[in-house]
């Protein structure tokens with residue numbers, strides 16, 4: 001059984017790990033509670049097996065114990081929103097790399113991974129189009145009274161406000177413009193207005209202004225310590241009459257009590273989300289047609305997105321083991 005002997009070399013001030021010995025008998029586990037499309041799994045299998053590694057599959061698992069057992073022997077792990085906790089990392093004695101096939105990696109305990117020397121990567125941009133399409137579909141769904149009888153409204157001419165201008169935010173903006181929307185955006189990490197202007201998008205100066213002008217507010221912020229519960233009462237109350245909050249990001253960024261309070265005081269406000277809130281039952285009962293949550297997160301649930309993100313994850317694992325490439329590492 002070949003062993004892996006990594007050594008470190010200083011190159012352009014970056015530490016690059018090269019595996020010098022034969023890297024064979026590697027076990028790569030795809031652990032997806034919400035499985036990839038079949039074509040994506042087949043594509044992943046091809047990449048992994050062509051590299052001489054073994055592919056293991058754990059799909060639709062229902063219990064954490066199944067994941068703990070499945071990771072015991074594996075060297076690499078491909079996941080979606082699956083929770084990779086300190087306990088999972090502890091159980092995965094041979095684990096060297098985790099790739100989150102997707103953008104948000106808030107489901108991985110980065111500190112625990114770093115302590116164990118496990119590399120964590122994401123696959124940014126690979127499923128963005130699917131999420132962006134869903135965001136626009138959600139706007140139309142709410143504008144047309146959730147496809148129930150009655151007079152709806154159009155997106156054309158309305159202001160689409162994009163909160164965070166990353167891969168998904170940009171695509172939502174582009175699609176909104178194609179529908180004739182007036183697109184404005186704010187991103188705390190992008191200070192150069194030229195970035196927005198290059199896309200024909202108006203950069204607003206503050207998050208307050210963004211919400212104040214939003215007929216549709218599309219959320220694309222990650223779930224971090226700073227953003228947790230950051231969207232609540234004040235922001236919603238500042239939105240124009242009839243405004244809709246669209247969440248294809250994370251439920252953790254929402255202050256649910258605050259949103260509920262605002263929607264109780266303002267019967268014109270609407271909220272649609274791809275990530276069911278903790279208080280989903282109360283919201284459904286209280287707000288009727290003004291609230292909708294998808295039964296299971298489906299932003300990235302397209303064959304195209306699964307193939308893009310899944311195959312990228314497999315390639316990144318092989319590239320890491322063979323060439324030491326850490327381009328998409330998020331716990332450097």
Ligand code: 3PG
Pocket residue numbers: 034080081082101102103104105127297298299300301
């Ligand atoms: C992401 O962060 O990439 C999306 O939320 C997709 O998540 P999923 O792979 O669980 O559908």
